[in-house]
Amino acid sequence: MSASGSVGGTARREPHAPEATLGRKADYLHADSTLRSWFLTTDHKRIAILYLASITGFFVIGAVAAGVVRLALIVPNGAIMTNDTYNKAFTIHGVVMVWFFLIPSIPATFGNFLIPLMIGAKDLAFPKLNLTSWYVFMAGAFFTLVSLVLGGVDTGWTFYAPLSTAFSNTWVLPALIGVTIVGFSSILTGLNFVVTIHTMRAPGMTWFKLPIFVWAHYATSLIFLLATPVITTALILLIMERGFHIGVFDPAYGGDPVLFQHLFWFYSHPAVYIMVLPGMGVISEIVPAFAQKKLFGYRFVAYASIGLASVTFFVWGHHMFVNGQSDLASLVFSALSFAVAVPSAVKVYNWTATIHKGSLRLDTPMLYAMGYIGLFVLGGLTGLYLATLAINQHIHATYFVVAHFHYIMVGGTVLAFLGGLHFWWPKFTGRMYSEPWGRVSAMLIFIGFNVTFFPQFILGYLGMPRRYATYPVEFQLLNVLSSAGATILAAGYIFPMLYLVYSLWFGCKAPANPWNAKGLEWETGSPPPKHNFLSPPAVPRIPYDYPIQAQEAQDQHG
Amino acid sequence: MSKGLADGVGVARAGHFETVAQQRAAATLGIWAWLITELLLFSALFLVALIVRIQHPEATVAAAKHLKFWIGATNTVVLICSSLTMSMAIEFSRIGWQRAMVRAMLATAALGGLFLVLKGYEYYADWDEHMMPFLGSRPFALAETPPARLFVNLYYVATILHAVHLFTGIALLLGMTWMAAKAGFLSRHQNWIEVYGLYWHFIDLVWVLAFPILYVVNR
């Protein structure tokens, strides 16, 4: 831990950093300030900001619903709200968080902003399509919000048939339409990224000079392209069945409900990697910057991204071990699920090895990154429990599952999101945030998260099922603990919203490269000019060209 | 692709691309990626239809025999012809024969329209035969076995989805024809015709897959 200083949020780490070289009017934020120039922009950086604002809004909605769920579970007998309200609360929470926050979060905001900068391009390949995808996203959100305003949905975020098609009396149809539409937005984003990464790289930016962030988004985009259409089919079928009685899932129409689960999880397991891969990309940028050390095993990390994206298509059956699939199928899916652990572990080892003997600075982004690694390891290991057939019989559909996927998805995505937000905030906005407040909130989130979700592993192991509003009295202590943790967690989320917004007006001006980080995005001004670079950037000799490169020799043999 | 173009035919470079070749490469890769997602959208349906057929041969064949084979077959021919006219439009665009290109595009749109008319007539005949299980007012008249119903439902979902694609395709094509008729179009946007052509062939391809799976197998 060298020079982490006292003054909150200045360019203290590198006193001689060049001032942003741009006149105020030239940067992308101030180039034009009419509303029209924002809502009709084709600048990938502005579109990223549009997404950032909308996604933050959805996060708040999802978080309030989570608060309602945790409130209900303080008492065992369901006295605080009706079962109906409870069902709607956890459904809103799941639908909004998964479909409107977690999946688009990092790709649509950081991916949009950074990919062209990182590969030295002026924009994404299809700027108008990029704007379109934001409008498509908002249209989907509109339908989902309509269903909430009209009275909510009670099917859970998974929309299992035939509950969603025949039995639920709530506003399932608008919610389904919203989620279907939002899928097109991800497809368009993924398509834009794939084409951009293939065709828009600056001369000299070869595949193995790309930052891992770009590799991770490439892998994620492949999942967007190859998995999303399948869930779109499934959702279209649900809409047809509920709206027009053209059924293929409900046995009453001759259909098969398990078919829905196959189609659903064929997308939704890969979707969990849509959520974690971009997070891994973010962590792979933060860790080397705050260790000032070359990323250990660069090529392995890149391959692991593609590896994860491929294996993830073959494990969906682990969500259906107890739904009557054949023993052989269960066995195969179990074994394949274990295989997922290999590329995941590769990533964790590489981050750890990068930290080892680096010159470590524990600033806010790094605190988030360390938290991320811890939570991801615990989430991943418990995934192995779930993938073990015999153990799965016991903990399937209990709070153990809830804890597992929160460790992975919230731990994995939200911490990476916040870490990345702090890391690139100076680049996005041209301002520094308050470092002490940043550290306080990072700690609060880590503590709050563990107090909230660790008890749920125990609850699940003891047999508390998920998605019930009531539970036996002996589970109350752990539930109260979990709800208390959620309060700490909420504080941890509110602080960043306050000090980040404050910094927009009152933060110190950010230099071009406040962290002494490598990567083309740091070579241009903060905030960058409208067309990203004033002169074509020089592509570095090697990726992650940090001062400490002890491992370089090994890498080249690796 | 960029070679073999006549004089005065080409693409205007958008500001964020460095070269025209880069712009063309991006457009081509983009449309192929989109077509793959579209193919996946349909393939889940086709796969399920095939599985139902393999698992319940008698029930599905009994239901499939009620599909209007001759309408389906005619429509296959109509769409293949439309692909031909679309290919001609692309060739004309490359050699700079703008009027011929516009006519070929109009012919393509007309053939697409003919397909929709025939398909509409087929749905009418289905309705007449009490074949639409989702219409409470016209009780389903085919064998009421679950696999038969499942198959018939899949038939409707797949063909409606295809018709929606075709409808969108015709609308886009007409819009583009209107722009393409203006002077100077080919020197700026020849690429659009190429890219759009791939989309049209795709719509055709989906039908060429759907027709045997739904109408022909086991007939």
Ligand code: HEM
């Ligand atoms: C190390 C690799 C992983 C393995 C072996 C694994 C295994 C499993 C298994 C077997 C289940 C089913 C539990 C049940 O319902 O019986 C499950 C559930 C789940 N996993 Fe994982 N998992 C892994 C990583 C992940 C990751 C990285 C994510 C997310 C990014 C994730 C998200 C989920 C979710 C959301 C569920 C709950 C589904 C539901 O029932 O609603 N898992 N996991």
Ligand SMILES: [Cu+2]
């Ligand atoms: Cu899974």
